[in-house]
Amino acid sequence: MSASSSTPTLLATVQELPSIDRLLHHEAFTALQARYGHRQVVQQTRAHVQHLREQALQGVLPLQQVQPEPLAQAVQQRLQQQTRSRLQPIFNLSGTVLHTNLGRALLPDDAVQAVARVMRQPVNLEFNMDAGTRGDRDDLIEPLIRELTGAEAVTVVNNNAAAVLLLLNTLSQGRETIVSRGELVEIGGAFRIPDIMHSAGAQLHEVGTTNRTHLHDYERALSEQTALLMKVHCSNYAIQGFTKSVSIQQVAALAHAHGLPAVEDLGSGTLVDLGQWGLPNEPTVRQSLAAGADLVSFSGDKLLGGPQAGLIVGSHELIAQIKRNPLKRALRVGKLTLAALEAVLQLYRQPETLHERLTTLRLFTRPLQAMQAQAERLLPALQHWCGEGYTVGIQPVRSQIGSGALPDEVLPSVGLRIGTLSGGRNGRALLQLEQRLRALPQPVIGRLHDNALWLDVRCLEPEFEAAFLAQLAEAQS
Numbered sequence: 141m142s143a144s145s146s147t148p149t150l151l152a153t154v155q156e157l158p159s160i161d162r163l164l165h166h167e168a169f170t171a172l173q174a175r176y177g178h179r180q181v182v183q184q185t186r187a188h189v190q191h192l193r194e195q196a197l198q199g200v201l202p203l204q205q206v207q208p209e210p211l212a213q214a215v216q217q218r219l220q221q222q223t224r225s226r227l228q229p230i231f232n233l234s235g236t237v238l239h240t241n242l243g244r245a246l247l248p249d250d251a252v253q254a255v256a257r258v259m260r261q262p263v264n265l266e267f268n269m270d271a272g273t274r275g276d277r278d279d280l281i282e283p284l285i286r287e288l289t290g291a292e293a294v295t296v297v298n299n300n301a302a303a304v305l306l307l308l309n310t311l312s313q314g315r316e317t318i319v320s321r322g323e324l325v326e327i328g329g330a331f332r333i334p335d336i337m338h339s340a341g342a343q344l345h346e347v348g349t350t351n352r353t354h355l356h357d358y359e360r361a362l363s364e365q366t367a368l369l370m371k372v373h374c375s376n377y378a379i380q381g382f383t384k385s386v387s388i389q390q391v392a393a394l395a396h397a398h399g400l401p402a403v404e405d406l407g408s409g410t411l412v413d414l415g416q417w418g419l420p421n422e423p424t425v426r427q428s429l430a431a432g433a434d435l436v437s438f439s440g441d442k443l444l445g446g447p448q449a450g451l452i453v454g455s456h457e458l459i460a461q462i463k464r465n466p467l468k469r470a471l472r473v474g475k476l477t478l479a480a481l482e483a484v485l486q487l488y489r490q491p492e493t494l495h496e497r498l499t500t501l502r503l504f505t506r507p508l509q510a511m512q513a514q515a516e517r518l519l520p521a522l523q524h525w526c527g528e529g530y531t532v533g534i535q536p537v538r539s540q541i542g543s544g545a546l547p548d549e550v551l552p553s554v555g556l557r558i559g560t561l562s563g564g565r566n567g568r569a570l571l572q573l574e575q576r577l578r579a580l581p582q583p584v585i586g587r588l589h590d591n592a593l594w595l596d597v598r599c600l601e602p603e604f605e606a607a608f609l610a611q612l613a614e615a616q617s
């Protein structure tokens with residue numbers, strides 16, 4: 141060995157590993173136990189010592205690492221990792237505003253506060269304050285729903301899939317529901333109209349063809365077995381070309397002429413005319429009811445901009461029948477959902493300020509100029525963070541509304557386009573970058589597309605911009 145070589149690292153043998161018992165009595169470990177509890181500390185200490193044992197057996201364990209302090213530090217890291225919430229905030233720069241995998245609608249402050257308020261104290265969830273008797277949780281939002289949609293009554297369940305299930309099970313179990321073939325949609329994952337029908341015990345009677353269904357198709361399908369006529373909003377696809385569908389108005393008139401109810405699954409179910417903000421028009425819940433639908437079902441966390449929930453609104457009598465179904469009890473929502481939903485519905489009473497106060501609508505209507513200016517502020521930090529080999533530029537992009545709402549409709553937006561200097565076949569470099577963004581303390585989700593990684597700034601509200609920039613700067617140093 142030459143004199144110039146550095147001091148060799150001293151290696152530990154298995155015999156030099158401290159016993160778990162001895163470690164737990166060391167002050168560094170008693171501090172950990174005070175914070176995380178005995179059981180978790182023992183668990184993670186065992187796991188870590190086992191890891192060191194394997195290294196020692198391979199002859200690669202530095203002696204220094206078996207000292208109590210570094211050991212405690214390593215165990216603390218494991219504990220931090222273990223106790224971190226698995227449900228963590230991220231930055232959604234994917235360009236899809238209502239992203240089902242990212243939790244759909246963001247709740248406005250009013251709703252966040254309302255939820256916090258009812259979490260800590262008893263509330264009148266099912267308690268009629270006037271009579272001092274048992275109440276009905278749906279009554280909490282019924283007056284609001286009546287005012288905003290013209291419906292007579294409402295019932296709220298876990299999500300719109302549950303709403304459709306409950307509705308069909310109540311009104312069509314063992315009997316037929318007539319639906320146009322062109323409306324037998326699959327809404328991502330496991331929600332398919334035919335499957336839900338089946339689970340609900342309802343018999344599906346498809347009518348018409350994929351692209352065209354006429355009123356006489358419904359008419360011919362009517363029989364003793366018919367329980368219901370149903371329309372389903374083709375949320376996530378559009379049929380173009382030689383098409384024909386029958387309006388809810390016509391379907392409802394036909395149903396009523398035969399003493400049957402007509403229902404519509406509106407999917408997103410917006411409560412207001414989105415056209416007033418230059419957004420594409422969606423049928424509103426009020427319109428569907430006014431056109432004759434006896435019941436309308438829709439999600440709480442799509443265009444409505446509220447918590448995950450499914451609402452069924454419409455005829456008092458049919459809603460009462462639905463509420464008597466034992467499945468309603470299995471699918472009902474809790475006080476947190478109702479608190480958030482009520483607060484969101486309250487915002488709709490003041491349409492003038494809705495685009496400022498309702499988070500989803502605020503995101504849909506962000507001015508292009510503001511997004512352009514924001515992209516310009518973000519660009520230098522992002523370029524610096526990406527490092528050599530990448531180029532960041534600003535380009536117009538189109539955001540999606542998402543969650544099956546308005547599939548064709550896209551909102552002009554501003555994107556940061558990250559490409560590689562080499563251009564060409566750069567898939568690996570882009571994947572690496574995408575992974576680095578996902579590995580940040582608050583992960584950033586972008587979109588790989590057309591030889592580049594795109595970050596659509598629409599959903600980075602100014603309120604969160606500083607945190608976004610700070611984490612890029614920190615990751616850098």
Ligand SMILES: *Cc1c(COP(=O)(O)O)cnc(C)c1O
Pocket residue numbers: 299300301302304327331372373374375376405406407408438439440449450543544
């Ligand atoms: C989204 C959607 C559903 C499912 O709603 P969830 O709230 O996600 O359960 C059902 N029907 C239609 C038409 C939809 O667009």
